[in-house]
Amino acid sequence: METFDYVIVGGGTAGCVLADRLTENGRHTVLVLEAGGKDDGFWIRIPAGFSKLLTGARYNWRFETEPEDNTLMRRIVVPRGKGLGGSSLINGMIFVRGQAQDFDAWAQSGAIGWSHADVLPYFKKLETFEDGESETRGGSGPMHVERVKLKAELAEAFISAGEQAGFPRNPDYNAGSQDGFGYYQVTQKGGRRWSAADAYLRRAETRPNLSIRTGAHVTGLRLEGRKVTGVDYRVGKQAMSVEVRGEVVMAAGAVQTPQLLELSGIGDPEHLKSVGIEVRHALPGVGNNYRDHFCTRMNWRVKQPITLNEQARGLPLVASVLQYFATRTGILTLGTGLAHAFVKTRPELETPDVQFFFMHASYANAADRALDKQPGMTIGVTQLRPDSVGSIHVKSADPYAMPSIRPNFLSARGDAETLIEGMKTARRVIDQPAMDPYRAYEMSPGPTVVTDEDWLHFAKSNGQTIYHPIGTCAMGIGPRAVVDPTLKAHGLEGLRIVDASVMPLMVSANTEAAVLMVAEKGADLILRDARGGASRAA
Numbered sequence: 001m002e003t004f005d006y007v008i009v010g011g012g013t014a015g016c017v018l019a020d021r022l023t024e025n026g027r028h029t030v031l032v033l034e035a036g037g038k039d040d041g042f043w044i045r046i047p048a049g050f051s052k053l054l055t056g057a058r059y060n061w062r063f064e065t066e067p068e069d070n071t072l073m074r075r076i077v078v079p080r081g082k083g084l085g086g087s088s089l090i091n092g093m094i095f096v097r098g099q100a101q102d103f104d105a106w107a108q109s110g111a112i113g114w115s116h117a118d119v120l121p122y123f124k125k126l127e128t129f130e131d132g133e134s135e136t137r138g139g140s141g142p143m144h145v146e147r148v149k150l151k152a153e154l155a156e157a158f159i160s161a162g163e164q165a166g167f168p169r170n171p172d173y174n175a176g177s178q179d180g181f182g183y184y185q186v187t188q189k190g191g192r193r194w195s196a197a198d199a200y201l202r203r204a205e206t207r208p209n210l211s212i213r214t215g216a217h218v219t220g221l222r223l224e225g226r227k228v229t230g231v232d233y234r235v236g237k238q239a240m241s242v243e244v245r246g247e248v249v250m251a252a253g254a255v256q257t258p259q260l261l262e263l264s265g266i267g268d269p270e271h272l273k274s275v276g277i278e279v280r281h282a283l284p285g286v287g288n289n290y291r292d293h294f295c296t297r298m299n300w301r302v303k304q305p306i307t308l309n310e311q312a313r314g315l316p317l318v319a320s321v322l323q324y325f326a327t328r329t330g331i332l333t334l335g336t337g338l339a340h341a342f343v344k345t346r347p348e349l350e351t352p353d354v355q356f357f358f359m360h361a362s363y364a365n366a367a368d369r370a371l372d373k374q375p376g377m378t379i380g381v382t383q384l385r386p387d388s389v390g391s392i393h394v395k396s397a398d399p400y401a402m403p404s405i406r407p408n409f410l411s412a413r414g415d416a417e418t419l420i421e422g423m424k425t426a427r428r429v430i431d432q433p434a435m436d437p438y439r440a441y442e443m444s445p446g447p448t449v450v451t452d453e454d455w456l457h458f459a460k461s462n463g464q465t466i467y468h469p470i471g472t473c474a475m476g477i478g479p480r481a482v483v484d485p486t487l488k489a490h491g492l493e494g495l496r497i498v499d500a501s502v503m504p505l506m507v508s509a510n511t512e513a514a515v516l517m518v519a520e521k522g523a524d525l526i527l528r529d530a531r532g533g534a535s536r537a538a
């Protein structure tokens with residue numbers, strides 16, 4: 001059987017960082033096993049291809065939630081990237097680090113060594129920000145971060161309306177304070193998507209000590225007692241195995257990392273027995289502590305033909321395509337967000353608790369992003385730090401079966417209250433004079449939605465995930481923690497987890513930046529142990 005020093009399960013966002021960093025010094029052999037294919041699709045590079053990738057199957061696992069009361073028994077689509085680059089291949093490219101307090105809360109919850117002061121150097125290390133290096137921003141990292149390339153008239157009006165409603169204008173929400181309105185920053189280079197594979201794998205893939213296998217679906221871990229000794233996987237119908245000298249590093253993401261642990265007999269014994277899987281190691285936290293961002297979309301009819309709804313069809317679209325290929329500017333550089341707002345729904349709050357995603361476009365159905373024909377605009381409203389906690393567990397021992405995803409959205413009373421206040425704030429912003437030349441009328445939820453009960457019903461019937469599952473193998477020190485602060489699985493030898501699943505609490509942000517940071521720090525922790533150094537995270 002083949003043997004490697006490290007086997008990385010999943011060549012996604014974190015997997016690409018790990019593949020690069022663990023092979024950089026040339027001392028270790030590394031194998032990446034990725035179930036999806038290469039990242040060579042046409043729509044990947046063009047940011048506006050986002051909507052195609054969201055609905056297509058080639059780069060997307062397309063999971064869905066179980067029906068739940070709080071979301072009126074709707075099955076909500078849970079897209080997850082599939083292929084080298086993982087979810088960074090299909091995501092909306094919005095780059096937000098989060099608030100300093102998020103990481104301080106991680107450290108306080110038991111993730112010692114992950115406070116803001118500890119993680120800031122990794123956030124700086126991972127990025128090349130368009131404006132260059134500063135005290136808070138990085139200027140020479142592999143991930144390129146640019147400001148959105150478009151300054152639309154309607155977005156300018158939205159930002160001015162935010163100021164009229166009493167919020168500040170904020171030119172860089174990643175530099176300290178998140179508060180206020182402005183334009184998003186995106187993971188792009190020269191107007192093209194810059195995935196984790198572009199950033200980290202391209203420069204590493206020719207190294208002789210790195211092997212990358214695509215189409216390799218991992219089916220479970222090999223264990224001898226408490227030691228993880230390798231990985232079983234399948235390429236097509238062929239079953240294969242690989243041995244590991246050092247560690248298996250799980251980077252299959254917040255949905256599939258807990259799934260693979262459970263398939264290997266690692267998890268809550270009661271649950272494993274209930275689905276007929278032999279218990280190899282009891283870790284009751286596996287698959288629990290699942291958190292996600294729940295987002296409602298409010299939209300308005302616009303008086304003037306200055307929105308994507310008209311610009312992304314017919315002759316204007318042809319002109320935009322030519323503009324994009326000539327200059328890498330224009331509407332094709334847009335992913336999911338144009339202008340942002342981070343707002344406090346109560347003035348006494350220390351930091352914002354709600355995020356807005358403003359687009360000069362409207363969709364009848366957020367899940368497929370088909371644009372309306374008449375001019376429109378949308379504000380996505382999300383609560384930044386939800387307390388609602390759900391779970392992701394296998395339903396059977398079949399490695400190809402979809403796991404049971406139960407987000408439990410809006411189950412914490414405070415989450416519903418914050419979201420309702422957030423939606424009211426969005427309506428208040430659009431009611432400002434700066435929007436008078438543009439606002440025709442509110443289409444959704446519409447003026448008949450007035451009471452808190454109305455708003456809650458709208459959220460339950462309309463809200464979706466914005467694709468940020470985390471926490472299903474949470475880092476910490478208590479009995480529910482799955483990994484310790486060095487990302488080693490509790491009670492096992494030879495197993496680390498380095499992906500979105502280890503985040504103990506939600507960050508006030510879209511999650512890619514934090515995943516990249518976790519992977520940069522995770523790689524450092526692994527290499528430190530390989531050098532025989534201290535294994536403490538601090």
Ligand SMILES: Cc1cc2nc3c(=O)[nH]c(=O)nc-3n(C[C@H](O)[C@H](O)[C@H](O)COP(=O)(O)OP(=O)(O)OC[C@H]3O[C@@H](n4cnc5c(N)ncnc54)[C@H](O)[C@@H]3O)c2cc1C
Pocket residue numbers: 009010011012013014015033034035036054079080081082083084085086087088090091092093094095096216217218219251252253254256260336466467468469499500501509510511512513515
């Ligand atoms: C549609 C969408 C839009 C998003 N928009 C944004 C955004 O605008 N900004 C932002 O910051 N974040 C966004 N996110 C979230 C962000 O992209 C993720 O949090 C992050 O990329 C997750 O990284 P990861 O390494 O944990 O998992 P992933 O990047 O998902 O990687 C997991 C990898 O493991 C592979 N894998 C899974 N199971 C197996 C198996 N059994 N065998 C082998 N390989 C396996 C998968 O194919 C995948 O490549 C979005 C996500 C999605 C899906």
